[in-house]
């Protein structure tokens with residue numbers, strides 16, 4: 001898998017290196033960067049360039065490093081007359097992506113190859129700091145209806161990030177957002193002394209039902225929360241006090257005991 005990712009890179013590198021000495025299209029900037037919000041699906045880049053040679057240059061093809069990146073030349077081959085300026089439009093699909101997303105394109109012309117790079121920085125809404133006014137509004141909404149945090153705009157930070165997560169990363173997304181927050185409200189208790197020391201039943205109860213009449217929401221899908229039964233099980237396993245070794249071993253021996261005696265008979 002890695003080998004295939006690397007191949008185009010090698011080709012591009014050697015092509016750029018070999019053509020460095022000869023004249024080529026002149027790009028105003030061969031690495032463009034943009035910052036976008038997390039809900040953005042596609043990012044548009046414009047690469048201005050010019051043909052500073054005395055001959056028409058033909059752009060034959062434009063190859064992207066992934067299917068998520070698409071250049072939109074008006075035609076191919078694209079003839080760039082001597083002394084003229086043009087713009088290449090590029091779209092990068094960032095749907096479902098997080099963090100910093102860098103992609104490259106290779107422009108193949110009659111003068112050789114040029115590599116262009118795009119970098120998209122996708123804002124992480126969950127790490128954004130709330131303003132005091134937002135915090136007040138959120139708290140007010142939760143006091144009215146503690147399940148409100150899983151729907152609408154609230155859900156973009158409190159429900160969507162929990163999707164397809166399990167165990168420790170689920171704890172971070174679902175619980176840490178409130179319980180580990182630096183700026184958390186005083187009513188949000190510190191769980192540090194409880195993690196790995198309370199029982200599985202304790203955690204399952206809190207996660208499934210939350211606190212009626214409080215702020216802590218019910219996370220179970222059966223109570224209109226975002227978490228499936230298997231997600232809750234991995235979370236409970238991560239948070240609960242480990243079962244004593246002897247008890248575990250006994251269980252294993254017992255479960256192996258029955259089929260063995262069955263075979264002997």
Ligand code: HEC
Nearest residue numbers: 149174175178179187188189206207211214215216217219
């Ligand atoms: C919206 C913020 C918020 C989120 C998200 C949240 N909690 Fe809570 N939690 C609270 C608040 C507030 C309380 C205190 C009780 C109340 O007022 O509802 C609480 C109480 C608790 C308690 C009781 C602790 C004690 O000392 O009494 C446990 C355990 C707990 N939460 C676990 C979790 C777990 C596990 C998750 C993730 C599945 C989670 N919480 C997600 C806000 C939150």
Ligand code: HEC
Nearest residue numbers: 125130138139141142149153154157177178181183184185
């Ligand atoms: C942009 C992401 C984001 C959105 C949207 C969001 N929250 Fe939160 N929420 C957080 C973070 C982060 C915290 C941790 C406390 C902090 O940093 O202010 C938090 C904490 C909370 C708390 C615990 C109380 C506190 O202030 O510590 C409640 C209750 C809450 N949010 C409810 C809501 C509700 C209701 C909505 C929708 C009206 C909502 N949140 C929308 C990110 C978000």
